[in-house]
Amino acid sequence: MKVREIMTDMVISVKIPGSRADAIKKILKENISCLPVVKRGTKELIGIVTREDFARNPEEEQLALLMTRDVKTISPEADIREAVEIFSCGEFRRLPVVENSELVGLITVSDIVWRYISKLGLTYPVEKYMASKITSIWEKTPLKVTYEIMHLSGERAIPILNDEGKFTGIIGDTDLLKVLEVSESTVKSELSGGTEGDKWGWDTKNIIYITKKRLEFPDKVVKDIMVEKVVIVRKKTAISEAAKRMAKNRIEQIPVINAEGDLIGIVRDSDMIQALL
Numbered sequence: 001m002k003v004r005e006i007m008t009d010m011v012i013s014v015k016i017p018g019s020r021a022d023a024i025k026k027i028l029k030e031n032i033s034c035l036p037v038v039k040r041g042t043k044e045l046i047g048i049v050t051r052e053d054f055a056r057n058p059e060e061e062q063l064a065l066l067m068t069r070d071v072k073t074i075s076p077e078a079d080i081r082e083a084v085e086i087f088s089c090g091e092f093r094r095l096p097v098v099e100n101s102e103l104v105g106l107i108t109v110s111d112i113v114w115r116y117i118s119k120l121g122l123t124y125p126v127e128k129y130m131a132s133k134i135t136s137i138w139e140k141t142p143l144k145v146t147y148e149i150m151h152l153s154g155e156r157a158i159p160i161l162n163d164e165g166k167f168t169g170i171i172g173d174t175d176l177l178k179v180l181e182v183s184e185s186t187v188k189s190e191l192s193g194g195t196e197g198d199k200w201g202w203d204t205k206n207i208i209y210i211t212k213k214r215l216e217f218p219d220k221v222v223k224d225i226m227v228e229k230v231v232i233v234r235k236k237t238a239i240s241e242a243a244k245r246m247a248k249n250r251i252e253q254i255p256v257i258n259a260e261g262d263l264i265g266i267v268r269d270s271d272m273i274q275a276l277l
Helices: 020-030 051-056 080-088 109-115 143-153 173-179 239-249 269-276
Strands: 014-016 034-039 045-050 094-099 102-108 157-161 167-172 181-193 204-216 253-257 263-268
Touching: 014 020, 020 034, 020 051, 020 173, 034 102, 045 051, 045 094, 051 173, 080 094, 080 109, 080 269, 102 109, 109 239, 109 269, 143 157, 143 173, 157 263, 167 173, 167 253, 239 253, 239 269, 263 269
Parallel strands: 014 034
Antiparallel strands: 034 045, 094 102, 157 167, 181 204, 253 263
């Protein structure tokens, strides 16, 4: 199978010059994880910006300074396994598809799981690919702390535990991005200097007001915004069936529970593509 067959060809992109606000608006509206960046008036790929970039650089408003410029790409005629091998290294989650230096599509790890693995009829149980050592957090954790935990752990979604240690929900980076607020602060700076050659001269002062806008999390806890109705699988669920559930709900990972409803692991789309190797 070729990349062209499962890539997204109706690519939503942003243009430079452009702003952070424009990119965030598109990501939230379309519920996507990234946006290719093209030169205004052309289809020439300049870079890529992801939802992680906004929280990582909360004070930066220029899209050109937020995006990643050195982007790995793939041809639409490449075999799907070439994309799988690139993704399996863990360095990339999405590849812009470029032909004759122009952006013609986008393929992600999720595309491979949703549009390919879900249709293969693979019967391997998900326990073969699930991670049993997972990061989880308490449902009353402040959102700022939640983001830091997510950032340090490298997770895109984290299971939530209640006061009794029971699995009650999940929170993803998109959930956090939706509640980010723009705060504005003004700093007063004084530049002064005496009149040269006149020790009795009056000092002159220039007052500069510097206004900064930054993204900040509201004073809320995880329970306020977490997803409570979570799509789950059991450890014996076939991998293609798990992929179908992920595709139906457009999610990138799926928790694994036991017969008692306790969380025992999580299967990520990046883990599932290992079945193709």
